[in-house]
């Protein structure tokens with residue numbers, strides 16, 4: 001069985017050219033002005049700002065626009081960028097928007113010169129020294145997704161270090177951290193990608209995530225197995241076999257292993273984005289099948305409903321929207337959105353229709 005074509009269509013949403021260039025704000029020293037790429041402050045930068053940005057960020061850039069927002073927009077007067085404080089990172093925030101927040105993507109509405117001008121304009125509103133150069137050990141996601149394996153630090157108090165992590169970075173600044181033993185998604189971050197520190201040969205390099213944490217696996221999902229053996233009810237572990245970057249999307253191929261470590265099937269997880277009102281919503285589709293055994297999805301806990309498009313939807317305690325299509329009962333799609341809203345439903349079913 002292959003994934004429905006809809007997923008490939010939806011994946012095309014992240015095709016914008018990215019300008020990511022990570023840095024570690026904590027370590028990198030402010031750059032002397034002469035080493036910095038010149039600011040492209042054109043005459044129309046302020047006008048562009050007033051037209052496209054001031055309604056949320058305020059006419060003076062103080063973050064107090066007229067628009068009612070569920071999350072306040074950033075004040076540019078103070079500096080301090082959560083999603084990266086290199087010139088390229090600020091431009092990236094404008095091109096791709098910030099998933100999960102009201103900050104829209106302007107990559108389709110503004111030309112690249114206009115984006116550079118307006119990004120440099122908001123930078124110029126902040127104090128000098130806000131914008132830095134990336135450090136040398138920093139890994140950069142350019143215009144294709146990047147997959148890196150290595151040790152990741154504990155992502156919250158009481159959690160453990162993750163020696164075998166799979167870290168997937170996208171040009172729009174979203175980073176997914178998986179565990180290779182069971183393909184479990186542990187965190188999603190937004191902003192810069194990774195810093196690879198050298199630990200002098202003591203067990204390879206430790207990776208330092210640089211983005212802002214936007215999602216993490218809750219306690220109960222940490223032991224959740226997506227698939228079960230249909231006969232015995234036994235949970236099946238999804239061990240990562242290999243990964244593949246295909247165009248704008250990432251595929252994680254896994255083996256399905258029973259509790260004794262024997263292979264009973266396999267499958268893929270597809271990682272991409274769904275565009276909802278100009279903002280990319282992280283989307284993952286997980287498909288598994290048994291070999292010589294019947295394998296099925298485990299039931300989820302959480303609020304169950306049927307969308308108006310009659311898709312079975314569960315809102316999980318982890319703030320994910322999980323969808324199962326009637327014609328693909330062995331595939332679960334996770335949307336990283338707190339609820340199945342009408343606009344999310346519309347975007348989702350529009351991408352379903354592309355299938356035919």
Ligand code: HEC
Nearest residue numbers: 052053056071072073074081082083084093094101102103
């Ligand atoms: C619909 C409201 C809205 C509009 C219009 C908007 N923004 Fe934003 N923007 C936001 C919000 C809200 C955030 C904060 C996201 C967060 O951190 O929760 C944000 C964040 C940002 C950031 C990231 C700041 C950081 O912390 O790294 C940049 C850069 C940015 N906006 C630039 C712009 C520019 C330039 C424009 C115009 C071209 C613009 N925004 C238009 C709402 C908006």
